[in-house]
Amino acid sequence: MELWYPWIKAFHLIAAIAWIAGMLYLPRLYVYHCEAEPGSVQSETFKVMERRLLRAIINPAMAATWVLGLWLVWLSEAWRAGWFHGKFVLLLILSAAHGLLARWRKDFAADRNRHSAKFYRVVNELPTLLLIGIVILAVVKPF
Numbered sequence: 801m802e803l804w805y806p807w808i809k810a811f812h813l814i815a816a817i818a819w820i821a822g823m824l825y826l827p828r829l830y831v832y833h834c835e836a837e838p839g840s841v842q843s844e845t846f847k848v849m850e851r852r853l854l855r856a857i858i859n860p861a862m863a864a865t866w867v868l869g870l871w872l873v874w875l876s877e878a879w880r881a882g883w884f885h886g887k888f889v890l891l892l893i894l895s896a897a898h899g900l901l902a903r904w905r906k907d908f909a910a911d912r913n914r915h916s917a918k919f920y921r922v923v924n925e926l927p928t929l930l931l932i933g934i935v936i937l938a939v940v941k942p943f
């Protein structure tokens with residue numbers, strides 16, 4: 801195993817934490833954004849916050865997590881392991897959730913949000929559940 805394997809893993813975790821933190825914060829912003837009148841100062845402020853969070857934090861963190869994670873897969877041959885197959889399914893769901901959050905941001909930016917505050921509250925729970933599953937699979941490696 802390469803000497804710098806633990807370094808790649810450390811930066812993989814830093815990127816994953818930033819990605820998940822953003823995925824938890826963005827739907828929270830949507831909950832509050834729902835309650836702001838379209839065209840109001842609050843609504844315009846939320847648009848700026850949402851755009852910056854996605855572009856400056858979430859997108860680069862997701863890209864870095866994937867690149868570093870796939871590098872670890874390559875070095876450790878994790879693709880052979882059952883736990884990784886489980887983790888991979890959860891990662892696909894997490895990445896799809898990322899795509900949906902990005903689409904909803906565009907709807908808000910155009911004052912065309914189609915969902916309720918309650919909807920975004922429920923959506924907010926998904927990254928939490930995925931986080932629990934991903935970390936248990938990667939650390940405990942139950943199968």
Ligand code: HEM
Pocket residue numbers: 809812813816817819820865866868869870872873874876878891931934935938939
């Ligand atoms: C995006 C694609 C991802 C890929 C391809 C990937 C792949 C990997 C691989 C191969 C390892 C090395 C496991 C080992 O050395 O035993 C690893 C470690 C780890 N990953 Fe990921 N990962 C990804 C995303 C994530 C995310 C989003 C999280 C957290 C939410 C996460 C959490 C962890 C943790 C906690 C470890 C450390 C396991 C340990 O050494 O105990 N990963 N990942």
